[in-house]
Amino acid sequence: MNSEEIISFSLIEEPWISCVDSKGNPRCVGLRQIFTGDEPLLAIRGDSPAQDYAVLRVILAVLWRSHHVDGPTARMDFSMPDWFEERMEEVAQGKPDTKVLDYLDRHAGRFDLLHSTAPFMQVADLHTKSGVTAPVSRIVPEAEAEFFTMRAGQPRETLSFAEAARWLVYVQAYDYSGIKSGAVGDPRVKNGKGFPIGVGWSGMTGGTFLVGKNLRETLVLNTTRDCLVSGSEEHQDLPVWERSVDTAAQRNGGVIEIGGPADLATWQSRRVRLHHNGSQVTSVLVSNGDQIPDAGLNVFGDPMTPYRFSPNKSKKGFDAFYPRPFDPQRTVWRSLEPLLAIESDLPYLSGATGSKKGLAPKRPEIFNQLMEYWADEVLERSLLPVQLVSVEYGAQASSVASTTASTVVLPPALLASDNPVARRAVLNAAAATMAAAINLGQFAGNLLVAAGGDYAFQSGSTDSILGQLEGRFNEWLSGWAGQPDPGAYAQSWQREVESAIVAEAEVLMRSAGPKALVGRPDPRSGADAAQIVTAATYFSRLCRSLRASLPLLDDAQARSLSTTLTSKEE
Structure with missing residues (x-):
């Protein structure tokens, strides 16, 4: 088969998400299998913790949009505790999530990795003036070192469609900054180069998620009310597959208003094109995509990251916050303050961790939603593992230095607003x-x-x-x-x-x-x-x-x- 033939690779039907099942056995599934309830999947276990987190957020965006509540009246009547109980019961009984399955059917065309005009998270006609492309190692952070090899010890020259899909999602979430290939049609290109616009959105954040008893429970636990009611008729919170197909240029002429959680979970920080021979991806092109406004200043739509207060950027009547990544060297020890802090704790935080200046950090919104479930008695107050994912970048964020994943077990007593002690x-x-x-x-x-x-x-x-x-x-x-x-x-x-x-x-x-x-x-x-x-x-x-x-x-x-x-x- 050559690349001229009409082929497809549906991320809904084809296996590409690396998981482990309830018995610890490795599995590879498509999006549909996650929500049919036919088999219990424990967690995502792919090629790296950061890749797993990026893939998890794509799946979350599917869930959020499938259950999105539209219209002011419907939003007013919407009960998050009721939604949570219904989903948890559905998961416990192994029932399919019909809303998600219907949603995937409606948008099936946009989940084709190899679509001729709208390939998933890509630009079909992306090219440079010289026609140059990069080896597949470009989208695999570890691969850009010389030691990246296949099982036989030979350099990797191709990727399977499944592996390429996983790394494509990773690149959109975590790609490093630095000079990129200058794509034809991007007005920002100068002398054939795309100049640095920063790392991907997830690379700016401290990736945080609650770990449930299985994958579907994890998805429900990391859904907040804002994930289901965000946006408006004039300014919708849409993932990449519900928007117009991207071009080489930034969307909306570079004037981008962030829609909300689904928009950020699928943020297209790069324009990418996967070149293939009909059976494998053989080369790639990566250029600049949508730049996060103001380096993330007061971008509060992501429920899965803490935010740090910036006294230098704040002024009278304006409090400045930025997403806060975790320190990959001592993640557990340095992550507790951004995970636990609430505003009423500020007098105590000063004595706990040294001299403080300004406001307390904002902890991930998923923790506040969790507290509401406990208050409404729709979830048992028990220990919950919290997974933390961090990517550290090199000088000028122009390379990936390391990826770290840590687990913290937080009892309800540490999250409750009435327990500063x-x-x-x-x-x-x-x-x-x-x-x-x-x-x-x-x-x-x-x-x-x-x-x-x-x-x-x-x-x-x-x-x-x-x-x-x-x-x-x-x-x-x-x-x-x-x-x-x-x-x-x-x-x-x-x-x-x-x-x-x-x-x-x-x-x-x-x-x-x-x-x-x-x-x-x-x-x-x-x-x-x-x-x-x-x-x-x-x-x-x-x-x-x-x-x-x-x-x-x-x-x-x-x-x-x-x-x-x-x-x-x-």
Whole structure:
């Protein structure tokens, strides 16, 4: 078969979404299979966590638009708790979602990856003046390194249609910035080049989603009221497949008003064309697409990301917020404030994480919707895993540096608006843990001095101990469901941190070598009064530092914290 023949690859019918079923077996399904109820799918498990998140959001956009409520009267009468209960019952009984299936039938033509005039998330006639295209590695972040190979060890030169579809969705969500191929028809092109417009929308955000018992439950849990009632007759919230087919240029002449959750979940940050030989994708073209206005300033339509306050961009009568990505190096420890904070917590946040300036961050809207379900008693108050996905970019965001996925288990007590005590204690615990881990990195650097070398902070030791503590921290977070005494419970965590760090420090001392045990004159003290520093010297200093970083090791401090937090709650 050659590329001139009429072929198609329907993302509705053909298998392309990599999943695992309820028994943990790998499956590959089309969009229709997810909603028929014929087989229980546990979760999406594709080629990378970021790709999985991007694909999940495409599926969510399908669900949101299928159940969208149109018209002011219908929206006024719409009950989100009723909708939630109906969907959860439907999922539990394994029934098909007929609204989604009907919706997919209505828009089937726009879900064809190889359509001659409207290929999915592509521009059919996209081309450059020179006709140049790029290898398939262009749309696979790991592939742009030389080590990207097939099973046989040969460089990848093609992608299956299924894999290409997954990476196409990823590129629209997460593509890096930098100079792109200049597409004919894009007025922004200069000298054959498309100049940087920033990363894809999801790359600007801290990807956050609630994890249900299975994939369909996950979809329901990550649907907020705004997802179903957003937009208006004049300004609709439409995914890419419900809009006019894109051209090489930005839509609406570059004057883009963001429609809402569905628009952002399928944001076309790039113009793409997949070239194929009839059976596989052989090359690609990627050029600039729709630029997010003002680098994401006050773009609040995404329910699955936290937002950070920007004091520098704010002014009287105007509060500036930007989507907040997670730190991929220490995601769990640095993500808690943007995940948990609410505006009424601001006085407490100042004491929890150091000096604060301005307003509290905005947590993902899916958490606020979850609290409403608990208040309406349509969902049991139980522990819910929260998946966090982050992409870190290189210099000037012109390459992908790393992708990180972490899981945090948050009990209802930490999300409830009337429980600032637990939130403050948890934020304190995360900050104290990071401070203590930094003490360990300093200790490891000091061992180099004791052995006769130069001091260098050992970030690997810090990151290693934080990684070791992450699972235990999640268990400790779960314990807040039992509403323990905040001071005593916070103290128990700091004692666990101290124990883990001391144990790791002892391992580092044993491996530091005999020179570190014997020691040397301290090169940082005066020549006339040089003292001998050994591994034991620095171990003693570490223990003193830990008492400062973990203040609740002092029983009096822990009792004082309980009294202070309780009085502030009252």
